[in-house]
Ligand SMILES: NC(=O)N[C@@H](O)C(=O)O
């Protein structure tokens with residue numbers, strides 16, 4: 267059984283898979299008579315001719331060590347997850363290797379931070395840690411098959 271350790275997520279390390287959804291060191295502009303910081307265009311919704319939709323995923327948690335044996339991707343659109351609660355969570359991703367996932371990478375995403383997965387990026391399904399959690403999800407609705415799932419040799423993800 268392959269074991270990988272979850273590592274703290276950084277913008278650079280996650281760049282091959284998408285963007286982080288978190289405030290920048292400085293806002294892009296001040297709005298609302300100076301009461302509000304706009305951290306502008308943190309990511310772009312890739313919707314491949316479909317519509318960008320907003321959903322809430324209320325997900326049961328997983329705990330570490332976590333065995334992951336299924337990855338998926340959305341070839342036609344991006345998928346963004348923004349936690350609505352205070353907990354850190356887990357994101358498992360993998361580069362593409364000739365149409366199959368390469369070595370998975372497990373990221374610990376801190377409290378209050380989201381991610382935007384680019385279209386076609388292999389990822390594990392949503393994995394809150396230890397407590398059920400709600401996430402705002404922005405992804406694509408439209409024609410075509412936008413979900414490809416693949417069974418992998420299970421990996422164990424540790425803290
Ligand atoms: N299938 C579905 O809507 N959820 C997955 O795409 C996921 O990434 O959790």
Ligand code: NI
Pocket residue numbers: 338340345389391
């Ligand atoms: Ni997905």
